[in-house]
Amino acid sequence: MDNWQFGITDLADITVVAVVVYFFLRLIRGTRAVQMLIGVAIVVVVYQLAREFGLFTVEWMFSHFFSAFIVILVVLFQQEIRRALMRVAVNPLAAGNTPGETMIAMLVESTYALVHRGWGGLIVIERDTGLRHLFESGVELDAPIQPDMIQALFCPDAPMHDGAIIVHGNRIVAARVLLPLAQANAVPGDFGTRHRAAVGLSEETDALVIVVSEETGAVHLVEEGQLGNNLTSRALHDRLSSRLSSLQSHAHKDHEQDESEAGID
């Protein structure tokens, strides 16, 4: 009986460890953590060999390395840790501050006004993650979300056209804001820094970012680090409605397929 219980406990033990290791490996696959793990494995092997063959100085050096291991991990992964914490630390005051239906229509109209003028644009829509810390790099504003205002901000001759604007609720609260850049390989090669900035912020926060390409006039709604497709105005409207509005657009499902590679209407 004892043996039987022991067997089941062992099995549960091994299963839990296997599942944890599996999910951990899936989590870090393709990231810098893999190289880190290989590095750590080499250090462990060298340490064991040093102990085996009595290489005291090497052993002493590596034992100190292990005692500082947590600090080393924090330094190496500060970017990943910061991203994870930013996603956890949501702003309780932000709830209910998402733009309503009228504002969504204004955002879409403004976006396509930029497209028709051949201007680039970067519009960040704040959700639960607070973005105040980004304002320091730009200029604080309190302006309405209107096509005229957004065109005035992104007009290539305007002093504030560089960088992003931030939308909080029904207002534009900052302009000329610098966003964190994603790694170069996070976006396809034909996209430049404007798109990398959109992807970078959406990797770190739950913000939605509308990017208008100056070069091609393509419009992307970037979310969770994904650039997605070039959107038609209707597809952009439906996407924004489904992400932001409590009044879900009835047409959302019908029009999701309108997101076309070609599509600016």
Ligand SMILES: Nc1ncnc2c1ncn2[C@@H]1O[C@H](COP(=O)(O)OP(=O)(O)OP(=O)(O)O)[C@@H](O)[C@H]1O
């Ligand atoms: N870190 C950043 N944060 C916010 N805006 C940025 C950032 N880096 C670049 N930009 C904006 O992107 C503009 C440059 O875009 P660039 O041509 O390099 O990118 P792109 O992705 O190819 O966009 P486009 O298709 O519009 O040319 C800058 O003038 C600036 O307004």
